[in-house]
Amino acid sequence: MIEFRNVCYSPDGKSGVLSNLNLSVAAGETLVLLGRSGCGKTTTLKMINRLIDPTEGEVLVEGRSVLDWDPIRLRRGIGYVIQEVGLLPHLTIERNIGLLPRLEGWPPERTRQRVEELLRMVALDPATFRRRYPRELSGGQRQRVGVARALAADPPILLMDEPFGALDPLTRAEIQKEFLALQQRLRKTIVFVTHDIHEALTVGTRIALLEAGQLVGTYSRAEFLNSTDPTVNAYLSVLHAAGPAACAESNTAGTKGSGS
């Protein structure tokens, strides 16, 4: 579905943000890009929908290099959720979610039905929320709307950049659970960026660990937990140190813990 071939990215020509990345994402899986801040996870993600182009190597989506795609078509086939949500503050929730369907020329009635369907899907009551503005919503509600917007045109691929990072631990745990249930039904191909080891193990079917622009490796959940790689172990030690209570309380685990 998505493939990185020898991808390098060095914006200023010398210090590489990413070097020689080879990675593939299979249809229907949730690949988590795990790593500390600044390790190149977000850059990797943005190469998929061409917000950033690689300096070397190529990225393929559905077997075609992203450079051969019309960037607008490519992006419309890829849902995009970011931590800051990026809802348009001057539009109601309904118009935010219906933005892409409207631009794609869907009939208004179909757009309206789709918006209602999506709001229910992310556990928000359409009657209550349709006409509200983003600023009238809580962080968790906004993030749900962000997911709904990304799903609006039913794209096969979803990119999520620390989508739940700004939420309080309890809300985050709730949304993660809903997200898993949703993904069970929808079976999208998802690339999910996080620095939170706990989130990575919760949502990911596979984990790609990045460190300083290098791919350390990709692991299934079990492989990750049993790995002997020192970087993986650094993450695991955070997990163990946090103990069973870590479930809802691992916000800073990825960044703080990797030195231990």
Add this chain to the structure above:
Amino acid sequence: MSLLEFFYGNRAEIWTLTLEHCWLVGFSMLLAVAIGVPLGILITRRASLNKPILGGANVIQTIPSLALFGFLMPLPWLGARADRLAIAALTGYALLPVIRNTYTGIMGVDPAVREAARGVGLTDWQLLWHVELPLALGVILAGIRVATVITVGVATIAAAIGSGGLGEFIFRGLAMVDNRVILAGAIPAAVMALLADFLLGWAGRHLVPSAES
């Protein structure tokens, strides 16, 4: 003759000159918006043009208005008619606030919002039309409002080159040393400036989508 009687006696001319003044200001502002907003958008896209364009508009504003009218006079097409010349000069004065506020307004749009919109798959034009301009509208209107109020004032000076407008009264009053004549120009001009300020302020509050988050 009291001031009121003077106003009543000359109501026809006051009215004519007020309309003339309105026309000068209105036309100049239309041009300033038609030129300034696209230029403001342009410099958000091409950073290299930022300095020359904002600098140019800045230079125009520093030229004393009377001198600017004089400078434009020898120009072939412009200098041929006083109102043309006045409108060109007034447009030039109004440009800076319009360009600058368009630029500031668009640059002030939350980068996360812009990035999300691009990620959703908006084209550059859609991004401008559906996201940047609506979110910048409040700031752009504020610029137009400032420019309009300035233009109402500067337009009175345009009477010096014979373009008409309420400045006629002011210059005539100065020559005749008659305050009533000066006020016959100054009061309607002041009312016009206040009215423009009020109307554009109202528009700013009611037309701008609820963007404050």
